[in-house]
Amino acid sequence: MTGIKQNFIEYIHHLQDAICRGIEMADGKGKFQEDRWQRAEGGGGITRIITGGNIVEKGGVNTSVVHGEITPLINQQLKVNGHSFLAGGISIVIHPGSPMVPTVHANFRYFELYDANNQVMDSWFGGGADLTPYYLWEEDAIHFHTEFKQACDPYGADLYPLFKKQCDAYFVNSHRGGESRGIGGIFYDYVRPDEKRNAEFWLQFSKSMGDSFLRAYLPIVERRKKETFREKERHWHEIRRGRYVEFNLIHDRGTLFGLKSNGRTESILMSLPPRARFEYNDAPAAGSREEALVTLLKNPRNWC
Numbered sequence: 362m363t364g365i366k367q368n369f370i371e372y373i374h375h376l377q378d379a380i381c382r383g384i385e386m387a388d389g390k391g392k393f394q395e396d397r398w399q400r401a402e403g404g405g406g407i408t409r410i411i412t413g414g415n416i417v418e419k420g421g422v423n424t425s426v427v428h429g430e431i432t433p434l435i436n437q438q439l440k441v442n443g444h445s446f447l448a449g450g451i452s453i454v455i456h457p458g459s460p461m462v463p464t465v466h467a468n469f470r471y472f473e474l475y476d477a478n479n480q481v482m483d484s485w486f487g488g489g490a491d492l493t494p495y496y497l498w499e500e501d502a503i504h505f506h507t508e509f510k511q512a513c514d515p516y517g518a519d520l521y522p523l524f525k526k527q528c529d530a531y532f533v534n535s536h537r538g539g540e541s542r543g544i545g546g547i548f549y550d551y552v553r554p555d556e557k558r559n560a561e562f563w564l565q566f567s568k569s570m571g572d573s574f575l576r577a578y579l580p581i582v583e584r585r586k587k588e589t590f591r592e593k594e595r596h597w598h599e600i601r602r603g604r605y606v607e608f609n610l611i612h613d614r615g616t617l618f619g620l621k622s623n624g625r626t627e628s629i630l631m632s633l634p635p636r637a638r639f640e641y642n643d644a645p646a647a648g649s650r651e652e653a654l655v656t657l658l659k660n661p662r663n664w665c
Contacts, residue, residue, distance in 0.1 A: 371447050372571070376574075388411070390413075391411045393421075393422065396409075396410070397626060403427060405427070425452075434622070436620060443475060452467075454632040456634045461495070461588035485553045491545050491548070491582075493605060497599050510665045525546070527549060530626050532545060532548070541659070544657070545662070596638070599646070
């Protein structure tokens with residue numbers, strides 16, 4: 362393994378342990394169950410799932426390192442011409458049971474493309490984190506974005522604005538009139554080493570983003586976990602979870618790549634919430650908090 366590849370793979374396993382510990386401590390009841398799996402074409406992963414907690418209704422913190430030949434389906438999905446590949450990454454999705462506590466998602470990944478002689482032809486990093494509230498408190502949005510901005514800034518003042526904009530553009534249900542899945546965060550993909558920023562730079566940047574995850578999310582959980590709610594708010598919660606499902610199954614490149622590369626279906630689809638609603642022509646009441654959220658999701662804001 363190259364030094365960058367080995368370093369990244371070791372890091373995502375360390376991060377998986379750290380995030381699982383942090384979520385368990387915040388939840389106080391739920392425990393992650395581990396499932397190790399192998400991919401017939403090469404590689405495998407560690408899936409950790411938590412359900413039925415005090416806070417977390419369903420969540421997953423998964424790592425995978427897979428490799429194999431570039432099949433026509435992978436070529437079609439990634440638009441790459443090579444002989445084989447290696448993809449390593451960590452994916453985090455937490456769905457709280459309370460509609461007052463937002464869903465959070467993050468992933469960080471590294472990809473290498475090889476020629477027929479097993480020489481590296483190309484490599485890139487990708488990742489990000491985004492927040493999906495069902496009821497919005499502005500201080501939560503500011504906190505989440507500020508943590509990632511502060512993590513980006515030492516690497517270049519241009520990075521947070523760029524990756525925030527890319528996040529706003531990516532996590533969108535275009536079939537819903539340009540409605541964002543949530544309030545964004547950061548998103549970067551296909552970032553390659555160049556003369557200005559080499560592979561070590563992007564490795565350390567990715568580590569900084571991963572290390573920011575718990576600092577960005579857990580204080581929000583602590584603020585909102587005791588908020589009360591009624592069946593009306595839970596109903597809205599499940600309507601919005603339906604939009605989350607739509608994005609993941611229709612638009613998300615990671616989901617599509619995993620399924621088309623013969624990844625482990627159960628681990629890929631762990632990102633879906635345990636309960637969701639799809640109701641015909643649903644619309645929030647005029648002047649409600651629900652309507653205010655939808656309006657915001659169609660008009661992304663700068664939070665920092």
